[in-house]
Each structure stands twice: as structure tokens, then as C-alpha cells.
Amino acid sequence: MAINGEYPLDPKCYEIVGEIGSGVSAMVYKAKCITNSSIVAIKSIDLDQSRSDLDTIRLETKTMSLLSHPNILRAHCSFSVGRRLWVVMPFMSAGSLQSIISSNFASGLPETCIAIVLKETLKALCYLHDQGHVHRDVKAGNILVGYDGVVKLADFGVSAPVYDINFDSRLKEIAGTPYWMAPEVIHSHNGYGVKADIWSFGITALELAHGRPPLSHLPPSKSLLFKITKRFRFSDYDSHSSNHNKKFSKAFKDMVGLCLHQDPTKRPTADKLLKHVFFKNSHKTCDFLVKNLLVGLPTVEERFKASNKMVRGDETGLFERQRRVSGWNFNFEGFQMDPVYPGAARLSNNNDTNKASCSKDKEEMMFNSALSKRVRFRADLVIPCKRLDLDVFSSSSASPALSISTPTEEQEATPLGGDGSGGVETTKEEQLMEVVDRLTRELEQERRKNKELLAEMEFLKGVLHASP
Amino acid sequence: MKGLFKSKPRTPAEIVRLTRDLLVQFDMGSVRESKREEKMVELSKYIRELKCVLYGNSEAEPVAESCTQLTQEFFKENTLRLLINCLPKLNLEARKDATQIVANLQRQQVQSRLIASDYLERNIDLMDILMTGYENTDMALHYGSMLRECIRHQVVAKYVLESEHLKKFFEFIQLPNFDIAADAAATFKELLTRHKSTVAEFLTKNYDWFFAEYNSKLLESTNYITRRQAVKLLGDMLLDRSNSATMTKYVCSRDNLRILMNLLRESSKTIQIEAFHVFKLFAANQNKPADIANILVANKSKLLRLLGELKTDKEDQQFDADKAQVMQEIASLEPKELA
Incomplete structure (x- = not known):
């Protein structure tokens, strides 16, 4: 591999081989550098569409080019091509852990493999944190594996994804990546500290163990949606019976439990976590990954094509995944996270198996009222995007789109109540949000029906004209 | 072994002096090749220590008194010049540490004076x-x-x-x-x-x-x-x-107006919006020279259409108000006699 080879700052020197990832404002290509014959990945960011301003992007690429660690993906170079910024990076042929899982390990990876990849990831976090950086987006989609089993953490900042090839990447640009977010991040706008990475690291561990992050799997049926909001606890992974048979070591569960402490100060530092028995006992190397993880894996390009089909076939999924969660409770026995839903806490606190002390209840209320800030913030971001998405399907989307945003704006106007009244407001808000969610889904269904009818009509017309 | 001879921790001023001594050697090229690597490791270590004094670490916040001591000693002699000169010889991590040190020192006050400023003025x-x-x-x-x-x-x-x-x-x-x-x-x-x-x-x-x-x-x-x-x-x-x-x-120059009008027509929305914020000054100018006014008049309908279609992604009341004002101004313009 040409490690020290020069990478030219000219698009003509790269030959695009194929597409391996896409997002709202970025594409990722596999390409060949003509001057040194190496294979690279090129992230092409549309600067005019990207949510980030140039200064943010500058700081991100600068940070990236000044980092030097075997477990961190470093860019070779970046340069502008018209309105787009090309970031040239090493090509990690096995792709992200997320795509490896969704292609070959739907119900999660074996624990030995998890230990190896998490250990490598943790080394990267140690380095980053030591440098005073916070990654902010640790998750399986950002952990890449090379042909030789080398593990690298990628994707700094939130401007655009690398290799993140299921539709998470599309969501991410809209609203961040909620499933991995630490409670203190969800509940404040400036809560990112190094300990937030540790939380996301814990969620990532669960993601690797079960095949997906907690609560990512929410089926679109209304009845279930209703059930979820009415219940305090809902074991996200219950629906996958295969997981019941899975056994994880006590060391693993303990390690994850430490990461998922609600109080960030009680979570271990990356350095300390690396000394945990779970990692101390992991001596297997990258070769082990090659033999156990990478065998029989479709290429990144093939996986991208497959996932693209999935995205297009399942547009409603996009909406479902935007359900909000106000917090998490780590369930040690079941080795999973139990989500806490905004507003739901007070409804069924009593039949909760955990001891819900008064102070905890209060804390939850604070959670909820704090969350509602975030929710609105998110709704604000989500809705314009839906409008964009809908435009693709129909040309007359203006008025229905407006009707979506109206309830949200009303919510915006509702002032946040104090300690006591906050809870009530949240419930009301929650209901409103549900209405918005439901309407959005219904609208989407109507649109699709409409489109199908139109297509059918066109088809029939064609038949009519064709017949003599 | 190391633990046995562990001396009391060095003062910030001492670390600065040790750093400076090594920098002098590297700057003059007087480091013997056989010792080079070892001394570079030592230098990197001191630079890291300096950074820790100024920024603190995971266990401790920086102490104001130590920062002052460090800053004073640093600028007492030519440490900054040596550091800048030797920067290309350092490894990546030491370079980053050095950059952070220099950044921090610019903000350090000694007896409510920014002594970095005084030093830079002389150098x-x-x-x-x-x-x-x-x-x-x-x-x-x-x-x-x-x-x-x-x-x-x-x-x-x-x-x-x-x-x-x-x-x-x-x-x-x-x-x-x-x-x-x-x-x-x-x-x-x-x-x-x-x-x-x-x-x-x-x-x-x-x-x-x-x-x-x-x-x-x-x-x-x-x-x-x-x-x-x-x-x-x-x-x-x-x-x-x-x-x-x-x-x-x-805003009285025709040439400038032409350039801004071209930017206003760009296919990039971001550039269009930014260009509008400059263009509005030409239109809002109450003492428009005749040639400026005439350009605006000649392009009146095109400009009004373009501005009418120009919208920000997020709601921006200030932008909308500015735009309305500019459009009104342009709509009401009449050709002027050239002076």
C-alpha cells in the first residue's frame, strides 16, 4: 500500500470506480488514484447543501489531518471540485461494522470479535480524548474495517457520513444520530464532553451485540406506536427471539454498564476503560477478524447497492426512526437498554420493576421537560426535510407540507413550564407530536397511493393509445 | 529505579528553562547525531509538560500562579523565536502541543499586561x-x-x-x-x-x-x-x-455593482444570499450616482423577479424585511439624467 505516496489535489488524477455511500449532501466513492495506483475512498460533500458552514468544515478537516493514530482514519488530502469538497481517504475495503452486521450478522457479532473491535476503537478514543477532541458520533457505522482486519474510527463532526450506508446516514444529516446520544447530550445543547463519547461507545457495544442500537427498530403500525407510548418500559430487543439465546460474558455486561451510567462523571475515562478486564482478556488480533468477520462478506459496493434498494423500498421507515426517546435505563440482566419515553414516565411508574424513588421520578420529570426543548428543536429540523423528501414524490406538496408544520409551530410557541407544570406540558406536547407523526405518515401513504394511481392511469392511457 | 530518585516536581519556570536549553541546541544544530533521538524525546516531554501547566489535564485544572510564572519565564528570553524556528524539526504531536502553547500564551496576563504583545512588538x-x-x-x-x-x-x-x-x-x-x-x-x-x-x-x-x-x-x-x-x-x-x-x-462604483449583480445570479443559493447582503447597500444608498441608478432601472424587471424568488432556507425575518425594502426601492426608481 502506498502510505507515503503523494496524493494529487486534482480530480483528474482519480478514477471513480463505484459508489459506496450516500447522504443528503455527500456521496462516498471508491476510486483509484492514477498517479500512485492506490485505491482510495473519496467523500464528496456538496458545500452548498451541507448544513455546516465552511468554518465548521474547515475545523473538521483540519482536525482530521492533524491526527495521527493507527486506529483513526486520516484523510490523505482534501480539495474543492466546483461546489463540492473532495476528501480523499484510505479505502477500508470491509466497510463499516454497521454494514458488516446488516449484511452478514443481522443478530449481532460474536463476543470475541466485539472485544477486538471495541478495544481498537477505544484506543482511538484514548488518543482523541488525550488531544482534547470529542468524537461526538461513535457508532458502528463509523467504525471501519480494512481488508487486513485493521479497525479505524472515522467521521469527525456531523457534517456528513463516511461509508455509513443505510438510511441512518440520511437521518444523521437531518437530526444527528439520536440512538447513540448520551442523556446529557439529549438534554442540553452544549453537553458534549468526552464522557458523551463513552456513552455512545456503550451503545455501540449493544449495537454490535444485538445487531442494532436500542430502539432503532420501530415498526410502523399505529397500534404498536400507541402501546409503546403508553408503557414506561419496552424491551426493544424482545421482538427478536434469536437474541434470547445469546449469552454474553459478565465482563462484557459489566463494561457496558459502566459506560451507560446516567451520570457522566461516574462513567470511566477511555484510558481507564481500556484496563477493564473485558479488554485485558482480549488478546486476539486483526487476523482473527479476517477469519471470522470478513469471510464471505459482499464487497462494499455490493452492500451499498443492496442497502440502496432497501431505502427506496421502505420510505415510511424513515419517519418511524424519528421517534424520540427521553432517556435510557440500562437493563443489566437482559443486557439491553430500556428506553424512557417522554411523558410516559408518570403514567405507569407503579408497575415498573425498578425502584422508582421520588427523586428519580423528579429527575425523570426534569428529563422530560428538558427533552421537550430538544424535541422541538428536532421537529423543527425534521419537518423541512420531509418537505424536501416529499417533493420528490409529488409536485404539489406545498399545502400539505404546511399543514405538517403548523402544529409544530404552535408547539414552538408554547412556553416551557416550571418544575411542576413542565410534566403536563410535556404530555400535551407529546400528544401533539404524535398527531404530527401520525399525520405525516398518513400523508405519506396518501401520496404514495396517489402516485401509484397516477402511474396506473398513465399506463392505462398508454395501453389505450397503443390499441388500434 | 526512577521512583527512588524522584525529585520534587519541577517549577513551571524550570520546565521553560529546560525546554529553552534544548531548543538552543537544536536551533544551532549542535546536537550530536547519536544523541538526537534521545534529546528530541526529552524536548517533546517538556513541551507536553508546558502544555499541561497551561491547560491542565484530566486530573487538574490549570493554576493561575503557575501560568503566570511560565509566561514570565517564557518571554524573558527568546523562547518563542526558538520554538518557531525549531518547529519543523519536531514531531507531529510536539508541533501540536507547541501550537497550543503559543495560542494560550497570547492570552496570559502578567500584572494585567499581555506580555506576549510586548514581546511580539519587539520581535x-x-x-x-x-x-x-x-x-x-x-x-x-x-x-x-x-x-x-x-x-x-x-x-x-x-x-x-x-x-x-x-x-x-x-x-x-x-x-x-x-x-x-x-x-x-x-x-x-x-x-x-x-x-x-x-x-x-x-x-x-x-x-x-x-x-x-x-x-x-x-x-x-x-x-x-x-x-x-x-x-x-x-x-x-x-x-x-x-x-x-x-x-x-x-457602493458608488458601477464595476462593483456589476460584480455583485453577477454573484446574485449564481446558481449557488448560499452565494446568492450573501451577495444580496452587499447588493442591498447599493440599492439602499439614498445618494445613488446616476449611473448606478440607471443600471438598476435598466434591469428593474429582471432584478425584481430574481429577488422575488430569492428565499432563505430557514425563516429569516430580517432578510425578508430587507428584501421587501430593496424591492420597493428598485420598483420606485426612475431613470436619472447623467451628470
Whole structure:
């Protein structure tokens, strides 16, 4: 591999081989550098569409080019091509852990493999944190594996994804990546500290163990949606019976439990976590990954094509995944996270198996009222995007789109109540949000029906004209 | 073994002196080849220690008294010059540490004086070295960061603004390497916005050549990023109250208007919006020269249509209000007799 080879700052020197990832404002290509014959990945960011301003992007690429660690993906170079910024990076042929899982390990990876990849990831976090950086987006989609089993953490900042090839990447640009977010991040706008990475690291561990992050799997049926909001606890992974048979070591569960402490100060530092028995006992190397993880894996390009089909076939999924969660409770026995839903806490606190002390209840209320800030913030971001998405399907989307945003704006106007009244407001808000969610889904269904009818009509017309 | 002879922790001033001694040796090239690696490790270690004093670490917050001691000792002699000179010889981690140290020192006060500023005033030629960074891919981001920190001081910014260096920025901003070009653009922006009175004076004195270069090299660049940054910065400069004299002059030029109208027609929404913030000044000017007014009149319907369609992604009441005002102004314009 040409490690020290020069990478030219000219698009003509790269030959695009194929597409391996896409997002709202970025594409990722596999390409060949003509001057040194190496294979690279090129992230092409549309600067005019990207949510980030140039200064943010500058700081991100600068940070990236000044980092030097075997477990961190470093860019070779970046340069502008018209309105787009090309970031040239090493090509990690096995792709992200997320795509490896969704292609070959739907119900999660074996624990030995998890230990190896998490250990490598943790080394990267140690380095980053030591440098005073916070990654902010640790998750399986950002952990890449090379042909030789080398593990690298990628994707700094939130401007655009690398290799993140299921539709998470599309969501991410809209609203961040909620499933991995630490409670203190969800509940404040400036809560990112190094300990937030540790939380996301814990969620990532669960993601690797079960095949997906907690609560990512929410089926679109209304009845279930209703059930979820009415219940305090809902074991996200219950629906996958295969997981019941899975056994994880006590060391693993303990390690994850430490990461998922609600109080960030009680979570271990990356350095300390690396000394945990779970990692101390992991001596297997990258070769082990090659033999156990990478065998029989479709290429990144093939996986991208497959996932693209999935995205297009399942547009409603996009909406479902935007359900909000106000917090998490780590369930040690079941080795999973139990989500806490905004507003739901007070409804069924009593039949909760955990001891819900008064102070905890209060804390939850604070959670909820704090969350509602975030929710609105998110709704604000989500809705314009839906409008964009809908435009693709129909040309007359203006008025229905407006009707979506109206309830949200009303919510915006509702002032946040104090300690006591906050809870009530949240419930009301929650209901409103549900209405918005439901309407959005219904609208989407109507649109699709409409489109199908139109297509059918066109088809029939064609038949009519064709017949003599 | 080490533990047995562990001496009491070194004072910040001692660490500065040890660092300086090693820097002197490296600077003069008097380090024997066999000792080189060992001494470099030692130097990197001291530099890391200095950083820890200034920034603290995971266990401790920085102590004001220690920071003061360090700063005083640092600027008592030529440590900064040595550090800048030796930077290319350091490894990546030590370079980053050094850059952070230099950044921090610019903000440290000793007896409520920024002694870094006094030092730089006496050693202003250091800026010449830092400026060369942009021509060296390896050093650009380190020297660039240091430079940007140094121009926090008004005397330093004034020096760079009035030096020949400023002209080089027009080239650096367009370098193909995005990291370096963007860093140069950030410094350029800092130079032209941070110290209001210095900037106002500079723009007044250098109006002709500066805006000729600015228009042709930046606003009419073929590089999207350059145009986008330049039109944004132009808006920032002209809308600043302290630059009102420059603004008044700028909006009376036909050539400037032509360039802005072209930017307003770009396919990039971001550039269009930024261009509008400058264009509105031409339209809002109550003492429009006849030729400016006539251009606007001649393009009245096209402009009104274009502005009518121009919308921000997020709701922006100020933008909408400005736009309405500009459109009204243009709609009401009548041709003027050329003076």
C-alpha cells in the first residue's frame, strides 16, 4: 500500500470506480488514484447543501489531518471540485461494522470479535480524548474495517457520513444520530464532553451485540406506536427471539454498564476503560477478524447497492426512526437498554420493576421537560426535510407540507413550564407530536397511493393509445 | 529505579528553562547525531509538560500562579523565536502541543499586561517566518494557527495588514489544498474584521489596490469556495459601522455593482444570499450616482423577479424585511439624467 505516496489535489488524477455511500449532501466513492495506483475512498460533500458552514468544515478537516493514530482514519488530502469538497481517504475495503452486521450478522457479532473491535476503537478514543477532541458520533457505522482486519474510527463532526450506508446516514444529516446520544447530550445543547463519547461507545457495544442500537427498530403500525407510548418500559430487543439465546460474558455486561451510567462523571475515562478486564482478556488480533468477520462478506459496493434498494423500498421507515426517546435505563440482566419515553414516565411508574424513588421520578420529570426543548428543536429540523423528501414524490406538496408544520409551530410557541407544570406540558406536547407523526405518515401513504394511481392511469392511457 | 530518585516536581519556570536549553541546541544544530533521538524525546516531554501547566489535564485544572510564572519565564528570553524556528524539526504531536502553547500564551496576563504583545512588538519579524508557513504543506496549519493567535494583538495585526504579506493572502486563499487555503482565509478574515479602527484606517488608505485585487482575484475567482468566502467577508466588512466611509465609496462604483449583480445570479443559493447582503447597500444608498441608478432601472424587471424568488432556507425575518425594502426601492426608481 502506498502510505507515503503523494496524493494529487486534482480530480483528474482519480478514477471513480463505484459508489459506496450516500447522504443528503455527500456521496462516498471508491476510486483509484492514477498517479500512485492506490485505491482510495473519496467523500464528496456538496458545500452548498451541507448544513455546516465552511468554518465548521474547515475545523473538521483540519482536525482530521492533524491526527495521527493507527486506529483513526486520516484523510490523505482534501480539495474543492466546483461546489463540492473532495476528501480523499484510505479505502477500508470491509466497510463499516454497521454494514458488516446488516449484511452478514443481522443478530449481532460474536463476543470475541466485539472485544477486538471495541478495544481498537477505544484506543482511538484514548488518543482523541488525550488531544482534547470529542468524537461526538461513535457508532458502528463509523467504525471501519480494512481488508487486513485493521479497525479505524472515522467521521469527525456531523457534517456528513463516511461509508455509513443505510438510511441512518440520511437521518444523521437531518437530526444527528439520536440512538447513540448520551442523556446529557439529549438534554442540553452544549453537553458534549468526552464522557458523551463513552456513552455512545456503550451503545455501540449493544449495537454490535444485538445487531442494532436500542430502539432503532420501530415498526410502523399505529397500534404498536400507541402501546409503546403508553408503557414506561419496552424491551426493544424482545421482538427478536434469536437474541434470547445469546449469552454474553459478565465482563462484557459489566463494561457496558459502566459506560451507560446516567451520570457522566461516574462513567470511566477511555484510558481507564481500556484496563477493564473485558479488554485485558482480549488478546486476539486483526487476523482473527479476517477469519471470522470478513469471510464471505459482499464487497462494499455490493452492500451499498443492496442497502440502496432497501431505502427506496421502505420510505415510511424513515419517519418511524424519528421517534424520540427521553432517556435510557440500562437493563443489566437482559443486557439491553430500556428506553424512557417522554411523558410516559408518570403514567405507569407503579408497575415498573425498578425502584422508582421520588427523586428519580423528579429527575425523570426534569428529563422530560428538558427533552421537550430538544424535541422541538428536532421537529423543527425534521419537518423541512420531509418537505424536501416529499417533493420528490409529488409536485404539489406545498399545502400539505404546511399543514405538517403548523402544529409544530404552535408547539414552538408554547412556553416551557416550571418544575411542576413542565410534566403536563410535556404530555400535551407529546400528544401533539404524535398527531404530527401520525399525520405525516398518513400523508405519506396518501401520496404514495396517489402516485401509484397516477402511474396506473398513465399506463392505462398508454395501453389505450397503443390499441388500434 | 526512577521512583527512588524522584525529585520534587519541577517549577513551571524550570520546565521553560529546560525546554529553552534544548531548543538552543537544536536551533544551532549542535546536537550530536547519536544523541538526537534521545534529546528530541526529552524536548517533546517538556513541551507536553508546558502544555499541561497551561491547560491542565484530566486530573487538574490549570493554576493561575503557575501560568503566570511560565509566561514570565517564557518571554524573558527568546523562547518563542526558538520554538518557531525549531518547529519543523519536531514531531507531529510536539508541533501540536507547541501550537497550543503559543495560542494560550497570547492570552496570559502578567500584572494585567499581555506580555506576549510586548514581546511580539519587539520581535515583529517572527510574523515573516509564520507567513512562510503557507508555502509549506507540512508547516502551514501549525504556523497558520500561531499567526492567527498572534494577530489578536492590534500591533501585530497592523504590521501584517500593512506589510507586503497581505497581498500574498490573495494567492494563499486559492491554493488547491483545502486545509491550507481555508486556514489562510480564516486568517485573512481575522485580519480584516478583528481590530475595527486599524481595519478602517487600512481600508481607507489602501482602498484602490485592495478592492481591485479583491474584486478580480476573489469575487471573480473561478473557485467556488473563494467566491463564497469573499462575498461573505465583503458583507461583514461593509456592514460594519466603523467602515462606513469605505462602504459609501464601494457602493458608488458601477464595476462593483456589476460584480455583485453577477454573484446574485449564481446558481449557488448560499452565494446568492450573501451577495444580496452587499447588493442591498447599493440599492439602499439614498445618494445613488446616476449611473448606478440607471443600471438598476435598466434591469428593474429582471432584478425584481430574481429577488422575488430569492428565499432563505430557514425563516429569516430580517432578510425578508430587507428584501421587501430593496424591492420597493428598485420598483420606485426612475431613470436619472447623467451628470
